Amino acid sequence: MIESSIGVFDSGIGGLTVVHELFEQLPNERIVYFGDTARVPYGSKSVEIIRRYASEDTELLLQYNPSLIVVACNTVSAVALDVVKATAGNIPVMGMIGPACLEAVATTTNGRIGIIGTQATVTSKAYDNGINAVALGKNIRTFSQACPLLVPLAEEGWQDHRATTLIVEAYLSPLKKAEVDTLILGCTHYPVLSTVIGNYMGPDVTLINSGAVAARNIKGYTTNTTNLSAEHLFLVSDVPSKFQSVGERFLGYKLPLTKQVIFKEAWVVV
Numbered sequence: 001m002i003e004s005s006i007g008v009f010d011s012g013i014g015g016l017t018v019v020h021e022l023f024e025q026l027p028n029e030r031i032v033y034f035g036d037t038a039r040v041p042y043g044s045k046s047v048e049i050i051r052r053y054a055s056e057d058t059e060l061l062l063q064y065n066p067s068l069i070v071v072a073c074n075t076v077s078a079v080a081l082d083v084v085k086a087t088a089g090n091i092p093v094m095g096m097i098g099p100a101c102l103e104a105v106a107t108t109t110n111g112r113i114g115i116i117g118t119q120a121t122v123t124s125k126a127y128d129n130g131i132n133a134v135a136l137g138k139n140i141r142t143f144s145q146a147c148p149l150l151v152p153l154a155e156e157g158w159q160d161h162r163a164t165t166l167i168v169e170a171y172l173s174p175l176k177k178a179e180v181d182t183l184i185l186g187c188t189h190y191p192v193l194s195t196v197i198g199n200y201m202g203p204d205v206t207l208i209n210s211g212a213v214a215a216r217n218i219k220g221y222t223t224n225t226t227n228l229s230a231e232h233l234f235l236v237s238d239v240p241s242k243f244q245s246v247g248e249r250f251l252g253y254k255l256p257l258t259k260q261v262i263f264k265e266a267w268v269v270v
C-alpha cells in the first residue's frame, strides 16, 4: 500500500473527467481516486459543510501516501483549497481554479470571460478573483452563471437530449449576450456536455476545460515517483454500482473495480 501515487478526490463521479485528463497527460502515474458518492452533491451545500468534507476526503487520501493531491472538485477548489492544503501538510495540492484562470486570461482577446459552475463555486467568486489576480493590467470583465441542473443531466447521459439543449440555452443566454469570447467550464461534469455548450456559444467562444488545464500543469509538479507496476485504486463512499456503471462514460476508459470506504462519524450537537 505504500506505493506513491497521485491522490485525486471529488464529491462523486464527476472527477473522473479530471482522471481522464491525467491518464492522457501522465499515463505512467498511479492514481488513487476517492469519490464521495454518499455525500454528493457538494455544490448546493454550505461552505461550512464543504470545508469539513474536504478535510475528511484529504485525510482518506493521505492514507495512500500520495506525492500530490489533486482536488478535482471545482466546488472544493473554490471554497476549501486552504483546508485541503492545511490537512495535506507538506504534500503539494493542485486545485482546478488557478490554472484555468491563467489559461482564460491568456486566451481572451476581448477581455470578456464567462464562468459556469455550481452554486457554491459561483457564489464564492473564486474564479472571478483568480482571474483578476492574474489579469496583470489586462482589462478583463467576468460574467458568471450557476448551472445546477447540468450535473444531473450529465450523469443521466442526456448530452444529446433536447431538454439539455433548452436548459443550456436558458443558463448561457446571459453569457452569450455579454459577448464572452472565453468560457470556463468550472465544474467536473461540464466536459461531458461540451458539445451542446459549444454549439450554443458558437465557434468564436473558446471553452476552457479546467480539469484538462490542471492536468497539463501537473506535469511540472510530479516528483520522480512513477510506479508502473502499481494498479490504480478507485474508492467511493456509497455502494459502487452506480459509479461503476456511469463512471466509464466520464472516464473514457475502462473503470477498474471500485471499492467502498465508510467514514465512521458520530452525531454531535454543535
Ligand code: DGL
Binding pocket: 010, 011, 012, 014, 015, 040, 041, 042, 043, 044, 072, 073, 074, 075, 076, 117, 118, 121, 151, 186, 187, 188, 189
Ligand atoms: N464535482 C462538483 C464540482 O466540480 C460538481 C458536483 C457537486 O455539486 O458535487 O463542482
